[in-house]
Amino acid sequence: MRHLFFLFLLVCSIVRAQNEDVEIRTHETESGLALYALNKTAVQHEITLNLSVKNLSGYQGPITKMVKAKDSIQMIQLSFQEGMPWSYETNYTYTPTPTEEEQVQQKEQVKKELFGFLDTKNNPIIVFYGEGCTRSAYAKEMLEKKKLAFKYLNVTTNDHYNKIMQELVLLKDPDITTIGYPVFLVNGEIDYSIENLRWYIKELASNME
Structure with a gap:
């Protein structure tokens, strides 16, 4: 009997521009900024958000949250420091974590x-x-x-x-x-x-x- 030997990982590894699958959006209010993660895919994703902030309070380190398929959630709320110029930069990663269904x-x-x-x-x-x-x-x-x-x-x-x-x-x-x-x-x-x-x-x- 002739056999075929293989070790094959079934992995969803489609390379896309980051904002095609997951996007971080910002909503500005009078008191600060709210950052939201938008999952555009058909499966649940684990999203980790890293920030570099200046004169914005509320960020203590990387934030990781699970976002359902075709859904969005608030990742963090940042507050302005009165009278101070502010700025921020975002960096984020995401991993598909589909439910059993x-x-x-x-x-x-x-x-x-x-x-x-x-x-x-x-x-x-x-x-x-x-x-x-x-x-x-x-x-x-x-x-x-x-x-x-x-x-x-x-x-x-x-x-x-x-x-x-x-x-x-x-x-x-x-x-x-x-x-x-x-x-x-x-x-x-x-x-x-x-x-x-x-x-x-x-x-x-x-x-x-």
């Missing part, structure tokens, strides 16, 4: 996008295989004998297919580090490291009738 929604969105790319609607059986893998060749032969229509994707020579396969496996089992070829995607369900390919394909053919 948001994590489920994210996974479903990722699956939807991957299924759309693979056109699973018109290809209910997709087989990811490794080049030179005898088990993959056996699975292909068995599927052809059963007269089952399937899409056969080489993850050895196509890095994009390989990444899609890894994403789908990790969505099912985030802790997995080893899988065995071939990997089946059948009606939206991923199966891998199949011990008895003959039995698996026999059951597959029965279910597809």
Whole structure:
């Protein structure tokens, strides 16, 4: 059996301009400044605000708060010192900390996008295989004998297919580090490291009738 070994972290690491995801806004009143954090994303974020202030009171150090998706909260209220010129500078960082419900929604969105790319609607059986893998060749032969229509994707020579396969496996089992070829995607369900390919394909053919 040929295996694929990988350690892959499913991380949302899209590089964007800072104000596209999270923004710090300032509201000036007669007595001071109120600074608000605006979370424009669809997931909860932990935001840490650092300030450099002159003649403004109320800041004691970095402020960290959790901001819900599509929401804003006041981070701090600063007070003017009477008759003194004031100034401030902001620096902030933010980290996605999705709730359990948001994590489920994210996974479903990722699956939807991957299924759309693979056109699973018109290809209910997709087989990811490794080049030179005898088990993959056996699975292909068995599927052809059963007269089952399937899409056969080489993850050895196509890095994009390989990444899609890894994403789908990790969505099912985030802790997995080893899988065995071939990997089946059948009606939206991923199966891998199949011990008895003959039995698996026999059951597959029965279910597809």
